[in-house]
Amino acid sequence: MNDRNTTDDHITEPSEIFEFDLTxxxxxxxxxxxxxxxxxxxPLTVMEDEAAAHRLLYSDLDADxxxxxxxxxxxxxxxxxxQG
Structure with a gap:
């Protein structure tokens, strides 16, 4: 019994190719x-609120x-x- 793979074991026939358009x-x-x-x-309000939260999160930091x-x-x- 031959345990080696032959080249035919890994060939995909064109009819077996699966394509699916997700567009x-x-x-x-x-x-x-x-x-x-x-x-x-x-969306503009969401972005402004995120920027305000970012400024608040990193405000009033001590030196370390x-x-x-x-x-x-x-x-x-x-x-x-x-912030400036």
Missing amino acids: THEARRRAEVVAALGDTWD QQATYDMLVAANVLPASE
Whole structure:
């Protein structure tokens, strides 16, 4: 009995290739997400609120915390703060 694989064991015939176009499914998924968000969802307000939360999170740091924050920003682990 020969335990070696032959080249025929790994050949995929063109008729066996499976292709599936996800374009229409992705468009439907995105439409469902937007519909689930509802009419009251305001992306500009969400972005402004996230920026305000970021500023609040990194405000009033003591010297050690500020040094750690600055190190993480310099290493591109955290985005730079918008505060002056």
